[in-house]
Every structure is written in C-alpha cells, then in structure tokens.
Amino acid sequence: MSTFxxxxxxxxxxxxxxxxxxxxxxxxxLDEAFVCHVGFVVEGQPYVIPTNYGRVxxxxxxxxxxxxRMLRTLSEGIPVCVTxxxxxxxxxxxxxxxxxxxYRSVVILGTARLVENxxxxxxALRLFTEHIMKGRxxxxxxxxxxxxxxxxVLALPLEEVxxxxxxxxxxxxxxxxxxxxxxxxxxxxxxxxxxxADARLKAGIxxxxxVTAYSRNGSPKP
Amino acid sequence: MSTFxxxxxxxxxxxxxxxxxxxxxxxxxLDEAFVCHVGFVVEGQPYVIPTNYGRVxxxxxxxxxxxxRMLRTLSEGIPVCVTxxxxxxxxxxxxxxxxxxxYRSVVILGTARLVENxxxxxxALRLFTEHIMKGRxxxxxxxxxxxxxxxxVLALPLEEVxxxxxxxxxxxxxxxxxxxxxxxxxxxxxxxxxxxADARLKAGIxxxxxVTAYSRNGSPKP
Numbered sequence: 001m002s003t004f005x006x007x008x009x010x011x012x013x014x015x016x017x018x019x020x021x022x023x024x025x026x027x028x029x030l031d032e033a034f035v036c037h038v039g040f041v042v043e044g045q046p047y048v049i050p051t052n053y054g055r056v057x058x059x060x061x062x063x064x065x066x067x068x069r070m071l072r073t074l075s076e077g078i079p080v081c082v083t084x085x086x087x088x089x090x091x092x093x094x095x096x097x098x099x100x101x102x103y104r105s106v107v108i109l110g111t112a113r114l115v116e117n118x119x120x121x122x123x124a125l126r127l128f129t130e131h132i133m134k135g136r137x138x139x140x141x142x143x144x145x146x147x148x149x150x151x152x153v154l155a156l157p158l159e160e161v162x163x164x165x166x167x168x169x170x171x172x173x174x175x176x177x178x179x180x181x182x183x184x185x186x187x188x189x190x191x192x193x194x195x196x197a198d199a200r201l202k203a204g205i206x207x208x209x210x211v212t213a214y215s216r217n218g219s220p221k222p
Numbered sequence: 223m224s225t226f227x228x229x230x231x232x233x234x235x236x237x238x239x240x241x242x243x244x245x246x247x248x249x250x251x252l253d254e255a256f257v258c259h260v261g262f263v264v265e266g267q268p269y270v271i272p273t274n275y276g277r278v279x280x281x282x283x284x285x286x287x288x289x290x291r292m293l294r295t296l297s298e299g300i301p302v303c304v305t306x307x308x309x310x311x312x313x314x315x316x317x318x319x320x321x322x323x324x325y326r327s328v329v330i331l332g333t334a335r336l337v338e339n340x341x342x343x344x345x346a347l348r349l350f351t352e353h354i355m356k357g358r359x360x361x362x363x364x365x366x367x368x369x370x371x372x373x374x375v376l377a378l379p380l381e382e383v384x385x386x387x388x389x390x391x392x393x394x395x396x397x398x399x400x401x402x403x404x405x406x407x408x409x410x411x412x413x414x415x416x417x418x419a420d421a422r423l424k425a426g427i428x429x430x431x432x433v434t435a436y437s438r439n440g441s442p443k444p
Contacts, residue, residue, distance in 0.1 A: 009267065014290050035309055035323065037259040039270035045231065046268050048261035048305040050327050068236050083270040087257055087412075092433065095363040096351045097373075101257065105272050129318045133408075140403055141317040151319075169420045181362055182427050183420040186436055190309075191413040198391045198405040205404050211314065214408055 009109055010162040020163040029106045029163055030055045030084055032216050034132050038062065039081040040073055053082070054127030060108060060156045061115070061124040071152040075114040082108040082156060089187040093170035094179045102185060104165045112154040124153045135210040190216055231331055232384040242385040251328045251385055252277045252306055254438055256354050260284065261303040262295055275304070276349030282330060282378045283337070283346040293374040297336040304330040304378060311409040315392035316401045324407060326387045334376040346375045357432040412438055 003022040004010075012019025020026070030053075039048045049070050054061045060082060064071040074080055084106050091100035115121050122143065129137045143151070170183050192214045195207050225244045226232075234241025242248070252275075261270050271292050276283045282304060286293040296302055306328050313322035337343050344365070351359045365373070392405050414436045417429050 014287060035307065035325070037261075037270050037272075037305060037307070039259075039261040039268035039303070041263050041266070041268050044263070045301045045331060046261035046263050046303045047331075048259050048270050048303045048329065050259075050305065050307040050325065052323060065236060079267045081261075081268045081270045083259060083272065085257065085259070085272040090354055090436075092355065092358070093362070095369075096347060096359065096365050097369040099351055099354065099358075099362075101274060101354070103257070103272065107270065109267060109269075125318060129321055132312055132321065132323070133314065136314070136321075137318065140315070140321075141398055141401060143318050147317075147319040169418070176363055177422050178424070179363060180424065180427055182429055182433065183423055184429075184433075185418045185420075186433055187415045187418065188412050188438075189415060190410050193409045193411060195314075196391070196407045196409065198407075200399050201405055202400070202402065205402055207404055207406075211404065211406075211408055214312075216410075 004158070004161045006162060007160055010107065010160050012162055012164055018164045018166055020165055021161070025163045025165065026106050026158070026161055027055070029086060029104045030060065033084040033086050034216070036082050036084040038070065038074070039083070040070065040078060042073060052128055052132065054124065054131040056127055058158045060158060061127055062112065062154045062156065063124065063128055063151055066150050066152045068152065071154065074112045074154055075152065077111050080110060080112055080156065087188055088167070089185045091166070091170050091185055092183055094172045094176040094181040094183050098170055098172050100166060100170070102166050102168070104163065106161065106163045108156060108158060109160040110156050112156045115153040115155050118148065121148060121153050124155070125151065133210055133214065135208070139208060226380070226383045228384060229382055232329065232382050234384055234386055240386050240388055242387055243383070247385045247387065248328050248380070248383055249277070251308060251326045252282065255306040255308050256438070258304050258306040260292065260296070261305070262292065262300060264295060274350055274354065275306075276346065276353040278349055280380045282380060283349055284334065284376045284378065285346065285350055285373055288372050288374045290374065293376065296334045296376055297374065299333050302332060302334055302378065309410055310389070311407045313388070313392050313407055314405055316394045316398040316403040316405050320392055320394050322388060322392070324388050324390070326385065328383065328385045330378060330380060331382040332378050334378045337375040337377050340370065343370060343375050347373065355432055355436065357430070361430060
C-alpha cells in the first residue's frame with residue numbers, strides 16, 4: 001500500500017526511525033486498537049477524551065450522544081487530533097535511562113465533518129459495533145430511528161497521519177552490557193478472560209464464538 | 223481520602239453518575255496505568271502524544287528528551303491536558319445502541335512546571351522507573367550526570383482533576399431483555415506473558431521476581 005505524505009506537523013522528529021507513514025502500518029494500528037484519545041481546544045484549553053471509533057478506507061468515524069460537549073464542539077469544524085495507541089510491552093534495559101515501552105501509535109490531524117446522510121450514518125454505527133467485535137452487528141438489535149437521531153457521528157479524513165512504532169529489546173550503552181542486570185522485554189498483551197453473562201440473560205443462550213474466541217491481535221506483534 | 227473540587231471544566235456533564243472526584247479513585251487509576259496521553263496546542267492545532275509518567279502525592283511528573291518538541295513546548299507554561307485511561311472490558315448489550323466499554327479514566331488540566339532542582343529531578347527519574355516496575359531502580363544502573371542533563375522533567379500539579387468510570391454489565395432497554403441475544407461483559411485485562419531475555423544477556427542472570435510476577439492490577443477491577 002502507498003504512504004501518507006508527512007507534513008511539518010506529522011513528521012516524526014524525535015527518533016525519526018520510529019516514524020512510519022505507510023498505510024499498512026497506520027491501518028493495522030487503527031484496526032487493532034478500539035479506543036482513541038481525541039484532542040480539541042476550547043477557549044485555549046486542550047481536552048483529551050478517550051472514545052471509540054471505527055475506520056473504513058481513508059475515513060475515521062467518531063460518535064457519541066447528540067448531547068455530548070465533545071461531539072458538538074468537534075462538529076463545528078475545529079482542528080482535532082486523534083491518537084490511537086497500543087502498548088506491547090516493557091523494555092527493561094540495564095540502565096534507567098534506556099528503559100522504554102514497546103508501543104505502536106497513530107496520530108491523525110484534521111477537521112471532522114458532521115455525518116448527516118442517514119445511510120452513511122447507519123453504516124458508521126455498524127462500523128462501531130463491528131470494530132469492537134466482528135460479527136456482532138448481525139447478532140443484535142440494530143439501531144432504530146430514535147437511536148440514530150440521538151447519535152452524532154463525525155467523519156475525520158485520514159490525510160495528515162503518522163505512526164510511531166517501537167519494537168524489540170533494549171538498546172544499552174556498550175559498557176553496560178557487562179552489568180549483572182537482567183534485561184529484556186516483558187510483553188503486555190491484552191488477553192480476554194472468560195465472558196461474564198449478564199444477570200438477566202435468558203436461559204439457553206450460548207456464548208457466541210466471536211465472544212469466546214475474541215482477540216484483538218489482528219496485526220503482527222513485535 | 224478527600225476529593226478534588228470539580229470545576230466547570232472538569233465536572234463530568236455527560237452521564238454524571240460516572241464522574242468521580244475522590245483522591246482514592248483518581249490515584250488508583252493513575253497508579254495502575256503507566257501511559258498517558260498529553261494534549262497541548264501549537265498554533266491552534268491540538269496534539270495528543272502518548273508518554274510515560276509517574277505520580278507522587280499531588281504531583282504528576284512527565285519526562286522526555288531535552289530535544290523533544292513536546293517537552294520544550296510544555297515547559298513554556300502553556301495549558302496542558304493529561305489523560306490516563308484503563309480499558310477493562312467490552313460491554314455487549316442486546317442492542318447496538320447500548321454497547322459500551324468498561325473503562326476508568328482520569329483527566330488532569332493545568333500548567334506544567336519545569337523541574338530544575340537536581341534532587342527533585344533525580345527523584346522523578348526514580349519514580350518513572352519504579353512506576354513501570356516496582357523494585358527496578360535498585361536493580362539497574364541509575365542515571366549519570368549526562369543522562370540527568372539530557373532529560374527534561376516536568377511537574378503537573380493535581381488540582382483540576384476528574385475521573386470517569388464505567389463498570390458492570392450492559393443496561394438494555396426493557397423490551398430488549400426478551401431478545402435471544404447473548405449479553406454480558408468480556409473482560410480485557412493486560413496479562414504479561416513470559417519475559418523475553420535480551421539477546422546479549424550475560425549467562426547466569428536469573429529473571430527477577432518483579433519481572434516474573436509482574437501485574438499492573440493494583441486497584442480492584444470491576
């Protein structure tokens with residue numbers, strides 16, 4: 001796949017070898033994560049709010065209650081930054097200085113557009129559900145007209161985008177390799193445990209396979 | 223413990239029953255998470271960058287290379303928002319509309335102060351290491367003068383702070399409880415897997431117990 005063109009705002013300046021601009025890396029991160037942090041400015045004060053999202057092609061969709069301050073603010077077309085981060089493990093070096101974290105993150109800059117077309121809006125709602133769990137949309141009651149109206153959906157074009165990725169073991173100062181210190185990586189994957197049935201679950205309903213076999217590890221781990 | 227006083231900027235407006243302002247809730251979240259998302263504004267554009275942090279008492283410390291644009295920008299005393307989020311599980315409802323995520327987040331607003339006192343700065347470096355792994359500081363080579371100088375440390379007072387927490391199972395519309403849909407929670411804990419020794423690890427160095435028995439689940443899970 002092709003690459004996004006870095007701008008002066010998205011070019012990774014610190015440790016540039018960690019920067020990535022190719023669509024495959026960016027899309028893999030956005031598809032494996034499902035919570036992003038949305039940054040916006042109100043009266044000079046930045047706010048950073050965690051929220052769900054979905055991606056289709058070159059568009060990231062955000063949603064929330066029509067009453068949400070964040071959604072109302074963003075729908076005015078102000079600059080936004082959406083960052084999605086996956087934490088893969090702790091990098092345990094021989095010196096404090098070289099301790100690090102293996103992570104993969106994507107930063108998107110732009111301006112969000114309010115989605116008003118009901119077909120695009122419903123497709124986005126499907127996307128949010130399918131993004132947290134593939135196959136779920138066809139198992140559940142889909143949104144009615146009132147729920148569709150009560151939800152605000154925003155679309156953010158994937159244009160000014162960069163990824164930053166750190167993988168692998170510690171990189172120590174040459175003289176520190178002689179130290180009697182255990183060094184390596186402690187992987188920290190997100191691993192589902194047994195599903196907890198709702199207290200009011202009707203008798204005789206089996207746990208579907210997309211719940212029991214759930215995994216977010218769609219893209220290769222370092 | 224006492225509570226933070228919500229301001230018009232930190233009061234949780236959407237779903238106010240999810241808001242929490244007590245120090246115990248806020249501190250537990252900040253101590254269990256170890257990556258936060260830092261929001262700041264440059265020429266009207268918000269940026270949201272993931273980074274490590276540490277907390278001691280009523281102060282959150284951030285750090286980075288002295289060459290980091292983010293650190294240099296923040297040390298000018300501009301408004302900042304730091305958000306730490308823990309994802310606990312997927313909330314699988316009977317309708318698409320009531321799908322949700324169990325999470326715990328803290329939002330801190332304020333202005334960061336550059337830490338120049340070498341004693342406070344070294345204590346913060348210890349904190350960063352101990353925050354990702356308790357006991358690690360005494361196992362490794364601690365920072366030398368050059369490393370101390372090459373690191374910028376910022377202190378953000380915990381004054382304008384709120385937490386937001388969602389726990390428990392799905393809350394469906396009354397008529398939907400009759401649907402033949404599996405509903406419940408899928409917990410998504412971060413679970414360490416076997417440590418990966420560095421390729422250049424000296425022979426005969428055992429994996430320490432703070433690595434083998436690592437867990438971030440310091441605070442009670444929902």
